[in-house]
Amino acid sequence: MLLSANNYDVIVIGAGHNGLTNAAFLAKAGLHVLVVEKNSYTGGATASRELYDGWKYSNSSYVCSLFRPEIYNALDLGRHGLKVIPLTSSMTFKQDGDYFGSYHNPNVRRRELMRHSMRDADAAIRFDADIMRWCKLIRNFLLRTPPDPGSFRPRDAFEFAYLMKKFHELSESKIYEFIRFFTMSIAEYLENYFENETILAHYSGGSIIGTGLGVYSPGTAYVALHHAMGDVDGNIGAWGFARGGMGAVSGALASALQAHGGEIRTDAEVAKILVSGNRTTGVRLTSGEELSAKIVVSNLDAKRTFTQIMDESDLPPKLVERARNFKIRGSSGKLNIALDGMPTFSSLPKGSPLTLGHMHFTDTLTRLEKAYDDWKDDRWSTDPYCDVLIPSQYDPSLAPPGKHMMTVFVQYCPVAPEGGWSDDKRDQFGQTVIDQIADYSPDFKNLILHAEIRTPRELEAEIGLTEGNIFQGELTFDQLLFNRPFPGYAQYRGPVRNMYMCGSSTHPGGGVMGAPGANAAREILRDLKKPDTTPAAFSDD
Amino acid sequence: MNIGHEHFRRALQHTPFHDRIAALSATEDWTGWNGYKVARVVDKLSTEYFAVRSGCAVMDLTPMEKYRITGNGAREYLDRLVTRNISKLRPGRVTYVIWCNDEGKVIDDGTLFQLGEYDYRLCAQHHQLDWLLMSATGFDVHIETETHDVAALAVQGPTSCSVLTAAGFDKLDQLKPFGIVDLQCKGIPVTVSRTGFTGDLGYELWVKPEDALNLWDAVFDVRGLYDIHAMGLDALEMVRIEAGFIMPGFDFNTAESTIRNGHDRSPFEVGLGWVVNLDKGHFTGRKALLAENSRPARRRLTKIVIDGNKPVREAFLYDRKNGEQVGEVKCATWSPVLKANLALADIDCVNGKLPPKLWARLDYQRELKWHTAWAECHVQSKPFYNPEHRSATPPPRF
The missing domain is CATH 2.40.30.110 (Aminomethyltransferase beta-barrel domains)
Known part of the structure; x- marks a missing residue:
């Protein structure tokens, strides 16, 4: 047995953004921290890689909104090179040659709504106010450890009281509405506001991203909120591009970690978390090397953590059962495309600013639901919902001058089609997506120089996300707040002593927030009786 | 209203009067109002202010939200919508109204014009179509936005009646406050109401957008006889405060756009108890307002x-x-x-x-x-x- 000379205070497994966030706050507190990463590059799902000479892809996650500004500020990520540029428009192409654009300018946005429905233009004000109200409520809890509602410990009681207090700051009628909101489907929720088919489809799309749910599935309304609760410099709901791609987020975090004395080892895959006498002692790498540490933090998803890198005999049987049944369904694919120039879109007038933001091609709720039907039958959607962005329009570091990089998020893509994935099937899936875009952009296909096509198979194999689920577990209420990942384990502590979880499987979930990593660091520092280096939430009021 | 695909090229659209105001604008001090480009100050703030208080000021009101409410059930519908008893409102008359949500919080205020037996125009500060249509359930009523299909011009100040008379509006001096009359001015059909937001003598002129420039010219043609000035929003803000007029959305938060609990306001809290008639029969928000009135x-x-x-x-x-x-x-x-x-x-x-x-x-x-x-x-x-x-x-x- 090889034994490393190094004896770490903490080993964090996985150099994704949450692992790095967690490690950085622990290193900032003076702990001797090592992050081990199976890949040769850091970042996990927030990586940017050059797979085609001169083009940089954000291979997995592609836009940034939910990343907590408090973490950005506390780890000084701006000085470590991070810049998030807001992008504030989105659009949906219609099959009849028209389109709906949600423009960055509020006057133009309103007029565009009026172009489709006078009533919806006015209803949008009520919709915005309601969504903003729920965002304000939810944001209170992002950088806090969820209380255990069954516990009588003073801290749990206090946190639970805080939660209820914030909840009761809503008026009585809004409390009812909020509970309804949490249990509704996005389609039904939006029908309380809008009548226009395209507008309904446009605002529904964000609710199915990353989920094994359809627009008519209960619980999807919350996913809309999960995507809307971020902001860029106070523009609530706005998304942004990290300059240099999402790898800039993990790059800045890694730089901050190293500035605080933390270490990162790539090409170091963990085979097992070592446990002795119900206490972690370190990790064993697939190379056979063992590294010892007082504390082990897993940034892997809960299912992978407890069913693959821990011995079931070290774990409570009920937890193993929970982990096996953890809802973590792969449903998304991704294309990253190097383009020889800027594609034109037939229905957009020349100079339209709408290419600068999110572009979608699914203009009815029926088409969205049918895309989901395909997935339920283990097929990729023949008419998928795509979230298309061309960030090289803003960011000169992604492609050579005049050339462009397109990122395409695709919903839905099955974990395994009938007979399993093959490279050929993967390329057929990619072709389906390319064909859809080409329906609206005649020169698109001719501009393609290279495409990286990722199905759940590639996402799982490369990043280690079980089934390729981008959130490390569905964002449904049975797996949120004090139920995330499992009841009784929502406070980042694992079932054996000195073992913690810091990934998106924990509260508040996925979306490149960094909040799980920071929250887990706070709990670890509390257990070690070290001063807290993690930030408190900024307050809006 | 016909909106083309190219509307994004101009974030703020031009009103039907824009060409004339732009020609007078020495300041180029523009701002947005309901998607239109409007003047904050056209030339000189004090001149525009004193035009209202001493002579005659003209202001483009087109961006104000206007809703046409028609149908056999229009009166019943409006009576349910607004807090004020409008049983005395007759064709050719205007009244000031507010409307509340179920919690008795003010959604907006506006002026209600009765144009015919079953024909009303509601002018509002904010976008109301969603609320008006939601409230229309069960009523025989037709509601549509006519903001962009009716051009509106305020002519305000002590000499406004004389100015308009000289411009060709006949028998205007017989029109009482809050009265409406259909007149012709140099062949242009104009609906005139003796209303305004300045607290001075004044009129509001309502025309088809295609007649807007001719109407403007007809008024400004009498500049040789009377001192007339185009006025911007800054002067309006001064005179409306002098008159004690409130602006929902500026002086208090409107109910349906309020995010924080308790940041909306009831009519009593904003000094509008005088337009709440709790004894007129049921209206939206009455139950909450009855409870509030007893506290x-x-x-x-x-x-x-x-x-x-x-x-x-x-x-x-x-x-x-x-x-x-x-x-x-x-x-x-x-x-x-x-x-x-x-x-x-x-x-x-x-x-x-x-x-x-x-x-x-x-x-x-x-x-x-x-x-x-x-x-x-x-x-x-x-x-x-x-x-x-x-x-x-x-x-x-x-």
Whole structure:
């Protein structure tokens, strides 16, 4: 047995953004921290890689909104090179040659709504106010450890009281509405506001991203909120591009970690978390090397953590059962495309600013639901919902001058089609997506120089996300707040002593927030009786 | 309204009067109002202000939201919508109304024009189509937005009647306050109402957008006889505060766009109890307002005069110098006719009553240096400025 000379205070497994966030706050507190990463590059799902000479892809996650500004500020990520540029428009192409654009300018946005429905233009004000109200409520809890509602410990009681207090700051009628909101489907929720088919489809799309749910599935309304609760410099709901791609987020975090004395080892895959006498002692790498540490933090998803890198005999049987049944369904694919120039879109007038933001091609709720039907039958959607962005329009570091990089998020893509994935099937899936875009952009296909096509198979194999689920577990209420990942384990502590979880499987979930990593660091520092280096939430009021 | 695909190229659209106002604009001081480009100041603020108070000022009102409400059930519908008893409203008359949500919080205010037996126009401060249609369930009523299909021009000031008469509007001097009449001016059909937001004598002219420029020219043609000035929003802000008119969305948060609990306001809290008729029968928000009416007032949007001459923008109010904070100024202006600082302030009540003393803490700059001054405030119940000629029929001739 090889034994490393190094004896770490903490080993964090996985150099994704949450692992790095967690490690950085622990290193900032003076702990001797090592992050081990199976890949040769850091970042996990927030990586940017050059797979085609001169083009940089954000291979997995592609836009940034939910990343907590408090973490950005506390780890000084701006000085470590991070810049998030807001992008504030989105659009949906219609099959009849028209389109709906949600423009960055509020006057133009309103007029565009009026172009489709006078009533919806006015209803949008009520919709915005309601969504903003729920965002304000939810944001209170992002950088806090969820209380255990069954516990009588003073801290749990206090946190639970805080939660209820914030909840009761809503008026009585809004409390009812909020509970309804949490249990509704996005389609039904939006029908309380809008009548226009395209507008309904446009605002529904964000609710199915990353989920094994359809627009008519209960619980999807919350996913809309999960995507809307971020902001860029106070523009609530706005998304942004990290300059240099999402790898800039993990790059800045890694730089901050190293500035605080933390270490990162790539090409170091963990085979097992070592446990002795119900206490972690370190990790064993697939190379056979063992590294010892007082504390082990897993940034892997809960299912992978407890069913693959821990011995079931070290774990409570009920937890193993929970982990096996953890809802973590792969449903998304991704294309990253190097383009020889800027594609034109037939229905957009020349100079339209709408290419600068999110572009979608699914203009009815029926088409969205049918895309989901395909997935339920283990097929990729023949008419998928795509979230298309061309960030090289803003960011000169992604492609050579005049050339462009397109990122395409695709919903839905099955974990395994009938007979399993093959490279050929993967390329057929990619072709389906390319064909859809080409329906609206005649020169698109001719501009393609290279495409990286990722199905759940590639996402799982490369990043280690079980089934390729981008959130490390569905964002449904049975797996949120004090139920995330499992009841009784929502406070980042694992079932054996000195073992913690810091990934998106924990509260508040996925979306490149960094909040799980920071929250887990706070709990670890509390257990070690070290001063807290993690930030408190900024307050809006 | 026909909106093309290219509308994004101009974030703020031009009103039908825009060409004429742009030609007069020396300041190029524009702002947005409901998606239109409108003047803050056309030429000189004091000139525009005194045109309202001494001569005649003309202002483009087209961006104001206008809804046409028609149908056999229109009266019933409106009676249910608004808090005021409108049973005395007749064709050819206008009344001021507000409407509330179920919680009795003010959604907006506006002027309700009865144009025919089953034909109404509701002018509102904010976008209301969603609420108006939601409220229409069960009523035989048709509602549509006509904001962009009707051009509106305010002609305000002591000489406004004489100006319009000279421009070709016949028998205008017989029109009473809040009256409406259909007239012709040089062949242009114009609906004229004796209404306005200035607290002075004044009229509002309603025409088809294609007639807008001809109407403008007809009015400005009498410039040789009378001094007439185009006016921007800044002067309007001064005169509306002098008149004691409130603006939902500026002086208080409108109910349906409120995010924070308690940041919306009831009619009683904004001094609009006088347009709430709890005994008129059921209307939206009545139950909540009945309950509120039986409790002591919690706060009140109040007209105050602030002593001294220090400029007032945002300011906190206190119960004494350096005392407890009891309120805040929502809007304020220096009144050139009254030589006084006027303001509307949101003030907390104690046992239903305003504090006996009020002091404002004013932070102001002199040559870029900040100073603080304390000024005593005096509550006013009447409009700050309300000249007799405003409501005289016929108005004084010039």
